[in-house]
Amino acid sequence: xxxxxxxxYIAEALRGLRAxxxxxxxxxxxxxxxxxxxxxxxxxxxxxxxxxNTLSDKLIVSAYLKxxxxxxxxxxxxxRLRTEPGVKKADFVSxxxxxxxxxxxxxxxxxxxxxxxxxxxxxxxxxxxxxRYAESGRLEALVKKISSAPxxxxxxxxxKGAEVVATLYRLLTYGGTALALLLGISVVFIISNSVRLAxxxxxxxxxxxxxxxxxxxxxxxxxxxxxxxxxxxxSALAVGVLAAIFYxxxxxxxxxxxxxxxxxxxxxxxxxxxxxxxxxxxxxxxLISVNKFME
Amino acid sequence: MLHAPLLLVPxxxxxxxxxxxxxxxxxxxxxxxxxxxxxxxxxxxxxxxxGAGKTTLLKIxxxxxxxxxxxxxxxxxxxxxxxxxxxxxxxRNMGFVFQDYKLLPNKxxxxxxxxxxxxxxxxxxxxxxxxxxxxxxxxxxxxxxxxPPKLSGGEQQRVAVAxxxxxxxxxxxxxxxxxxxxxxxxxxxFRLFRDVNMKGTTVLVATHDRETVRKMRRRIISMEGGxxxxxxxxxxxxxxxxxxADDAEEQTGGSGGEA
Numbered sequence: 001x002x003x004x005x006x007x008x009y010i011a012e013a014l015r016g017l018r019a020x021x022x023x024x025x026x027x028x029x030x031x032x033x034x035x036x037x038x039x040x041x042x043x044x045x046x047x048x049x050x051x052x053n054t055l056s057d058k059l060i061v062s063a064y065l066k067x068x069x070x071x072x073x074x075x076x077x078x079x080r081l082r083t084e085p086g087v088k089k090a091d092f093v094s095x096x097x098x099x100x101x102x103x104x105x106x107x108x109x110x111x112x113x114x115x116x117x118x119x120x121x122x123x124x125x126x127x128x129x130x131x132r133y134a135e136s137g138r139l140e141a142l143v144k145k146i147s148s149a150p151x152x153x154x155x156x157x158x159x160k161g162a163e164v165v166a167t168l169y170r171l172l173t174y175g176g177t178a179l180a181l182l183l184g185i186s187v188v189f190i191i192s193n194s195v196r197l198a199x200x201x202x203x204x205x206x207x208x209x210x211x212x213x214x215x216x217x218x219x220x221x222x223x224x225x226x227x228x229x230x231x232x233x234x235s236a237l238a239v240g241v242l243a244a245i246f247y248x249x250x251x252x253x254x255x256x257x258x259x260x261x262x263x264x265x266x267x268x269x270x271x272x273x274x275x276x277x278x279x280x281x282x283x284x285x286x287l288i289s290v291n292k293f294m295e
Numbered sequence: 296m297l298h299a300p301l302l303l304v305p306x307x308x309x310x311x312x313x314x315x316x317x318x319x320x321x322x323x324x325x326x327x328x329x330x331x332x333x334x335x336x337x338x339x340x341x342x343x344x345x346g347a348g349k350t351t352l353l354k355i356x357x358x359x360x361x362x363x364x365x366x367x368x369x370x371x372x373x374x375x376x377x378x379x380x381x382x383x384x385x386x387r388n389m390g391f392v393f394q395d396y397k398l399l400p401n402k403x404x405x406x407x408x409x410x411x412x413x414x415x416x417x418x419x420x421x422x423x424x425x426x427x428x429x430x431x432x433x434x435x436x437x438x439x440x441x442x443p444p445k446l447s448g449g450e451q452q453r454v455a456v457a458x459x460x461x462x463x464x465x466x467x468x469x470x471x472x473x474x475x476x477x478x479x480x481x482x483x484x485f486r487l488f489r490d491v492n493m494k495g496t497t498v499l500v501a502t503h504d505r506e507t508v509r510k511m512r513r514r515i516i517s518m519e520g521g522x523x524x525x526x527x528x529x530x531x532x533x534x535x536x537x538x539x540a541d542d543a544e545e546q547t548g549g550s551g552g553e554a
Contacts, residue, residue, distance in 0.1 A: 004413070004416065004419075008413075204399060205399055205410075207397075208397055208399065208410070209410070209414055210383075211357075211359075211386070211391055211397070212386065212387075212391075212410070212411045212414050212458070213383045213384065213385075213386035213387035213414055213415060213462075214383055214414040215380070215383045215384075216380070216383075218414060218416075
């Protein structure tokens with residue numbers, strides 16, 4: 001079959017979109033609302049994922065030592081800890097070093113510890129744990145073993161924080177997926193509605209085209225592209241609004257929200273997927289209506 | 296023009312062949328064992344009272360309806376073996392003229408012709424030339440920028456004929472093409488049909504127009520109650536009787552339009 005190619009269909013689609021501009025404008029608005037919510041969750045998702053990754057990268061266990069250990073005892077303990085499976089490094093952190101670090105972390109608020117007098121922090125070993133080893137519950141066993149070693153007062157590791165973030169991440173993944181699915185379905189419905197209106201307003205023309213030998217594809221093409229254009233426009237608008245909001249946030253808020261990590265906007269590929277995926281949803285919505293109409 | 300598989304049709308196939316075609320609408324027979332053959336280049340009238348099955352017959356030939364029984368062979372192609380996706384290509388080889396013209400009211404005459412060319416994928420550069428050419432043939436070239444509501448019924452039907460002819464189909468089908476026209480306009484439309492028939496197009500017209508049927512002296516297939524009651528080139532007794540009866544019916548105001 002000889003055809004006109006994509007440009008004919010796009011031109012026809014644009015003509016159709018102009019004919020029902022108010023309905024289509026409303027559809028674009030509604031779709032961009034839905035996409036705005038999806039985009040917001042995507043931003044949360046990617047940033048929390050980044051946090052989870054950095055947290056589990058730095059899998060460090062601190063073993064705090066009892067007061068008054070001799071250097072010999074410390075050496076012995078260090079060499080013992082080093083031989084534990086899963087421990088990659090065991091660095092000694094003296095109480096002075098620990099205080100210096102603490103002061104650095106409190107930057108600007110040193111006055112809090114100015115009246116501390118004696119340094120309350122203990123000596124410690126900082127153990128870097130192999131991430132692969134730490135998986136599947138072996139971390140807990142290792143921590144238990146270390147805490148029962150002679151000379152070790154207490155053991156702390158970032159389990160709590162990591163777990164909270166990981167839970168949040170999981171929740172966000174499932175919740176976000178469910179939400180995106182729901183919003184995706186609603187986008188399909190919005191589009192199928194707009195396309196159906198377009199089909200009805202041109203019913204006479206469609207019937208005639210069937211009589212004079214138009215293939216189904218020739219009739220459908222413009223309507224499908226109409227759907228795709230509508231939802232891609234909606235998605236692009238949503239990304240634009242999201243970016244505008246994101247970049248106009250005061251940096252303090254961004255820092256507060258993100259603590260150590262910087263808060264990032266959606267990566268370009270994700271933006272492309274959002275707009276492309278929006279197009280696919282539009283196409284699906286168009287297909288539903290066109291197929292129903294042609295029956 | 297590219298007519299998919301139809302290009303390969305050998306010459307010796309008849310244009311339209313029906314064999315014992317039967318069609319029911321909700322149990323009521325609209326066509327009963329209808330059989331006939333139309334050869335290439337023929338001009339055939341299908342006549343009969345309302346409800347005789349003329350429209351159903353044309354729709355079946357045009358693949359707009361499926362027959363319940365029997366065989367329909369169009370230029371050697373059995374329509375029962377046709378996939379739905381092939382029907383558009385078959386239709387490109389058949390022009391169809393409707394009683395109500397079916398022109399798009401908010402497009403100009405030219406655009407109404409152009410759409411038929413676009414549908415078959417005619418090159419953009421050819422559309423203007425071919426549309427104007429066919430409009431000239433039906434005497435509507437000068438009114439090509441008007442929209443159908445600004446035209447008379449006869450003019451609208453001429454545009455519709457132009458649209459049916461623009462892709463140079465092998466067959467022209469017309470269902471009561473003059474049903475809404477005054478006698479003068481009707482005459483013009485039939486003159487157009489005769490002209491295209493002279494140039495080799497097969498024409499099949501369903502009509503009530505006794506006057507023209509009488510004058511033109513072509514083959515007449517007479518139908519009644521879904522059956523062919525007569526099929527011949529001259530005017531036989533049976534047909535004359537039918538025509539007389541129909542005349543009488545009209546005088547008493549009993550003649551209705553085809554459903």
